[in-house]
Amino acid sequence: GQNIDQPTEMTATEGAIVQINCTYQTSGFNGLFWYQQHAGEAPTFLSYNVLDGLEEKGRFSSFLSRSKGYSYLLLKELQMKDSASYLCAVRDPDGGSQGNLIFGKGTKLSVKP
Amino acid sequence: DGGITQSPKYLFRKEGQNVTLSCEQNLNHDAMYWYRQDPGQGLRLIYYSQIVNDFQKGDIAEGYSVSREKKESFPLTVTSAQKNPTAFYLCASSIQPNTGELFFGEGSRLTVL
Numbered sequence: 001g002q003n004i005d006q007p008t009e010m011t012a013t014e015g016a017i018v019q020i021n022c023t024y025q026t027s028g029f030n031g032l033f034w035y036q037q038h039a040g041e042a043p044t045f046l047s048y049n050v051l052d053g054l055e056e057k058g059r060f061s062s063f064l065s066r067s068k069g070y071s072y073l074l075l076k077e078l079q080m081k082d083s084a085s086y087l088c089a090v091r092d093p094d095g096g097s098q099g100n101l102i103f104g105k106g107t108k109l110s111v112k113p
Numbered sequence: 114d115g116g117i118t119q120s121p122k123y124l125f126r127k128e129g130q131n132v133t134l135s136c137e138q139n140l141n142h143d144a145m146y147w148y149r150q151d152p153g154q155g156l157r158l159i160y161y162s163q164i165v166n167d168f169q170k171g172d173i174a175e176g177y178s179v180s181r182e183k184k185e186s187f188p189l190t191v192t193s194a195q196k197n198p199t200a201f202y203l204c205a206s207s208i209q210p211n212t213g214e215l216f217f218g219e220g221s222r223l224t225v226l
Binding site: 042044045048099100 | 146148153154155156157158161169171201203210211214215216217218219220222
């Protein structure tokens with residue numbers, strides 16, 4: 001089967017660092033994506049990992065371990081505008097999704113002053 | 114500016130009525146997708162199209178229909194057969210099927226009265 005797990009909610013303080021974890025169990029693997037979605041708006045692309053390791057992009061970094069079926073999104077120097085849901089999605093070329101992205105339920109992050 | 118346009122943003126429907134949601138893209142992308150998002154759930158794939166005049170069912174296609182007569186357009190019809198149509202509907206596109214990131218429209222919120 002296919003399953004993607006993320007924490008439902010997290011809270012952090014402005015200026016701090018937060019790590020949002022994502023674990024996945026899929027038949028195959030061809031990339032992991034992170035999206036940010038503000039309430040009532042469209043998801044926007046944050047990062048893409050297909051090889052093990054850390055990808056850094058400004059205040060945001062994403063890590064992947066394919067052997068562990070694990071990824072995290074790291075947000076540094078948190079700002080109030082980072083309050084949003086963060087969606088983890090995996091591309092599984094071998095499962096029933098015909099290679100389309102499979103999304104987790106999202107992690108709602110609240111940043112407090 | 115290139116992007117994906119969904120309309121209407123908000124739509125109210127009486128039970129038993131069909132309704133069509135519009136999705137237009139000027140990104141010259143081959144693949145287009147329709148997702149449904151419910152509170153506490155991940156994005157679920159309704160239908161997708163990899164090329165003009167062709168489309169495939171996703172995970173929750175029952176009660177929905179689509180067409181892809183033009184590369185730019187991928188309208189979704191929510192029929193009266195859909196038992197729980199109230200949801201946030203997101204249209205997306207990608208350069209090619211099963212590769213790269215998804216670009217999302219702003220979404221259409223459908224409420225059945």
